[in-house]
Amino acid sequence: MSSRELKDLHASIRGLAEQFIAEANATLQQQNPALEVRLTCTWRPQSEQNALYAQGRTKPGPKVTWTQSSAHNTDLPETPHGDAEALDVGVFENGKYLQGNNARELGFYLSLGPIGERFGLVWGGRWKTPDYPHYERKEWRTAR
Secondary structure (H helix, E strand, O other), X not given: OOOOOHHHEOHHHHXXXXXXXXXXXXXXXXXXXXXXXXXXXXOOOXXXXXXXXXXXXXXXXXXXXXXXXXXXXXXXXXXXXOOEOEEEEEEEEOXXXXXXXXXHHHHHHHHHHHHHHHOOEEEHHHOOOOOOOEEEEOOOOOOO
């Protein structure tokens, strides 16, 4: 089962993620004190990534990921279970998860992207197929 814990992020991104979440919360709560940014995924086991990749391909449902090789599980040899170099966040209002399915909700996610980028994170919202809740460490595939 995937994690939502900062401790499961690789040391190379953990501090950045913590700072990002704090600033994201401060920014959104200035607009509306009922808003909160929470981690929705840090580390994800490869079996779960494979299942997500199968969705919309060999399993029913819409496609939700475009890769089998995710920064949510880097399989670094020095880590207990392949610490994550990526995080997904969710925006919550009064405890209810906002998926970004309308202009108001999407606006919250769009406002977070530049904050993550200021901390040096790659924001999935800039990708050809956007993934607005996703942030990862630059060059995670090559910087070992």
